[in-house]
Each structure stands twice: as C-alpha cells, then as structure tokens.
Amino acid sequence: MSERTILSEQTIFRNAKLADGSLADFFVTGGRFSAIAPAGKAPPADFAAVAPGTVDPAIIDLDGQLVVPAFVEGHIHLDTSFYGDAWRPHIPCTNGFDVRERVAFQARNLAGAAPMAERAKNQLELCVGNGSLVMRSHVMVDASVGLSHVETILAVREKYRDLIDIQLVAFPQSGILSSPGTAELLDEALKLGCDLVGGLDPASFDRDVNGHLDVVFTLAQKHGAGVDIHLHDGGALGLFQVEEIAARTKALGMAGHVAVSHAYGLGDIPADAVAKAGAMLAAAGVAIMTNAPGNHAFPPVAALRQAGVTVFSGSDNIRDSWWPYGDGDMLNRANMIGYRSGFYEDRELEAAFDVVTRAGASALGLADYGIVVGASADFVAMSAQHVPEAVVAVPKDRTVYRRGRAVAKDGKMG
Numbered sequence: 001m002s003e004r005t006i007l008s009e010q011t012i013f014r015n016a017k018l019a020d021g022s023l024a025d026f027f028v029t030g031g032r033f034s035a036i037a038p039a040g041k042a043p044p045a046d047f048a049a050v051a052p053g054t055v056d057p058a059i060i061d062l063d064g065q066l067v068v069p070a071f072v073e074g075h076i077h078l079d080t081s082f083y084g085d086a087w088r089p090h091i092p093c094t095n096g097f098d099v100r101e102r103v104a105f106q107a108r109n110l111a112g113a114a115p116m117a118e119r120a121k122n123q124l125e126l127c128v129g130n131g132s133l134v135m136r137s138h139v140m141v142d143a144s145v146g147l148s149h150v151e152t153i154l155a156v157r158e159k160y161r162d163l164i165d166i167q168l169v170a171f172p173q174s175g176i177l178s179s180p181g182t183a184e185l186l187d188e189a190l191k192l193g194c195d196l197v198g199g200l201d202p203a204s205f206d207r208d209v210n211g212h213l214d215v216v217f218t219l220a221q222k223h224g225a226g227v228d229i230h231l232h233d234g235g236a237l238g239l240f241q242v243e244e245i246a247a248r249t250k251a252l253g254m255a256g257h258v259a260v261s262h263a264y265g266l267g268d269i270p271a272d273a274v275a276k277a278g279a280m281l282a283a284a285g286v287a288i289m290t291n292a293p294g295n296h297a298f299p300p301v302a303a304l305r306q307a308g309v310t311v312f313s314g315s316d317n318i319r320d321s322w323w324p325y326g327d328g329d330m331l332n333r334a335n336m337i338g339y340r341s342g343f344y345e346d347r348e349l350e351a352a353f354d355v356v357t358r359a360g361a362s363a364l365g366l367a368d369y370g371i372v373v374g375a376s377a378d379f380v381a382m383s384a385q386h387v388p389e390a391v392v393a394v395p396k397d398r399t400v401y402r403r404g405r406a407v408a409k410d411g412k413m414g
C-alpha cells in the first residue's frame, strides 16, 4: 500500500463509547482523527473534501464498544525474551539475587535461542495483539555482546515501523564503570539510532553513583537523548540515587526526558519521605516506571501521582532469564497495578488505567497520542461498560486499530 493511498483513505467509525460514557463517531483521514463528533452526525464538510471523488469512506460500526487510546508499553526487553521459543526453566541464583549471575544465565540461554529478530517479532506481536502500539525497549549493550543486540533490534524497529512506534534505550546490562568499553559502546549505540541512554544501579552495581551518572548524563547531553535508568536499589540507598538523578535532571534542564525504572527504594520509605521525593521528582520532571512486581515493594502509585509525578508502566521481562512471567498485555498490567496498590474506587481504577495510557504517553514524550483530532488513529475497541470495569475484567475480545486500520483481533494479528 503506497503512502499516497494511505493519505487518501477515509474511514468513519460509528458508535464508539468513550471513557465518559458518551457515544461518538470518528472520522479518520490518512490514518489520523480528522473529526470526532457525537454519534449520528453527518461527516463534517471538510472530511469529504480531503480526497474528493476518490472512494467512498469505509464505515465501521463499533456498536457501543468501549474505545480507548492504544496502550503504552513503557518498559520491555525485546532482545532477551524467549517468548515463542522453547521454554527456559528459571534458574535460581546460588546465594540470593545477583545481577551478574543472572547475566551469566542469560548469556547461556541466549546462546541456544532462536534468532533474536524472530524472538523480538514474537514479543512485539504479542504486545500489538493486546493493544500496545507504542513501546520503549531497553536493549543490552556490554563488552560481551557489543552492539549486536542494538543492530538487530534497530532493524526490527525499522521493519515494523508501520505497525508500532518503538523507542530504544541503550542499556548497560553489565554496568558502565565496571565493564570497560561500555561507555564507548553506549556512545556508538546512540549514534546508531537509540533514543535514550540507560543505566543500572549506579551504587550497588558500579559502586560509584557520580561516576555512573556522569557518563549517562554526558552522553544524553551530547546526543540530545533521553535517560531511563534501571534502579533496583532499595531504601535510603535507592532514595539517594533517585534524588541525585532528579537534581541532575533539573540542573541540565532535562525535564520530561528522564525516567527511573523500578525505583524500588520509593516503595519502602515512610510516607513523608515519599511525599518529599515525589515533590522533587515532579519539580525536576522525572518519570517513574513500575511494573508492580510480584515480590517487591514498589513505588506507591497513588502518592506519587498525588505529588504530580508521571508514573508509567511496562511488562519488563517476558519469558526471559530473569523471570517466567509477563503477557504483554498493558490492560492486565493496569489490573496488577490496581490490585497491588489496593485500588477499589472507580477513580483509583481509572488512575491505574491512566498509568498504561495517558501517563505512559507523557513519560515517552508522545505529542501525537489519544482520541483527539489530529492524533494518529491508534485505538482499541473492547467489550466493557467503562474503564473501571475494563481494568478489573481485562476483556480479551479486543480489536486493535493502527492508523485507523484493524491490525489485531482477540489477541491475534490480522
């Protein structure tokens, strides 16, 4: 299908139920919402005028299904999942959780895995099938794999660019200072096309918070890239690093371009310390990513949102060497966030939903998001009365629309 054909395509979607309960019709031209009107209205005059005399617009009746913006998968690892490949039984660490030992298990598992591009495609289609059309993937960069993962995943991104928008983070899986040559590889990865520079536990892994963050933020400034740091350190040590990241973000004027993934430390400090950290993160414009992991304290979503922090989410690991869980379904992730956060009221369930949609789009800096005129017509139609019910019921009968075209139905690619 040529670009020209797409640009002239027009589709009318009738009877979409919006989050506020109203029924609307969408007019889509060239893959974007050109008008949104109460159900039953005639197309706006300029809708027909965009491509006069070409073809009659297709009409799709959504029949009162709940229609929401496509989900935002804000943290995933496209290069290291075995989803769709042979099952890899989880190997426990020998003496408590140890990142280096897990990286060694990962190297062993990857040596016998299906080609990376194929595994990445499996995972990507899992996510699209469930309704995510924007994704941020961390991609491993270290002395052992060099830039090979980045090169493969960049090619995957290019191949599927019409299906899903992907941001890539150059991720120093083996640390930076403790893995000689990694800073140079991160620099190269950003030159090749990664959008963000990652980091990994500056204190507990590299044992040098300033040294680690110096490399990360210097590279971000050099390339005009964003920052998204894996931070698993808990308690006061975790909080200290969150504060350091916020201070640097503010000093460098990088508000809206920096995220901390996991930030477990925010989950096991007193409420007044959370409020203080939240105010600092909000003022600095640093977003927090949590996947509401099963066996960890995690950042208090409601308290951080209350403080004005952008909290977003992602599947993180799916069937990889770190854990066997994950289903690539961000609606189910909203359910997990709500469940683990003790969210019961409708407004709380709506907050969990916001984490996987609007807040995710904000964290990823998407200007072109939502069911609004001018945005890309990327949306999900599903059987649910409203958003709170969708979060608790997680209906699997969904149709996923990318630029106004159905690309997946009931979890399967079209």
Ligand SMILES: [Zn+2]
Pocket (backbone or CB within 6 Å): 075, 076, 077, 138, 230, 261, 316, 317
């Ligand atoms: Zn991760």
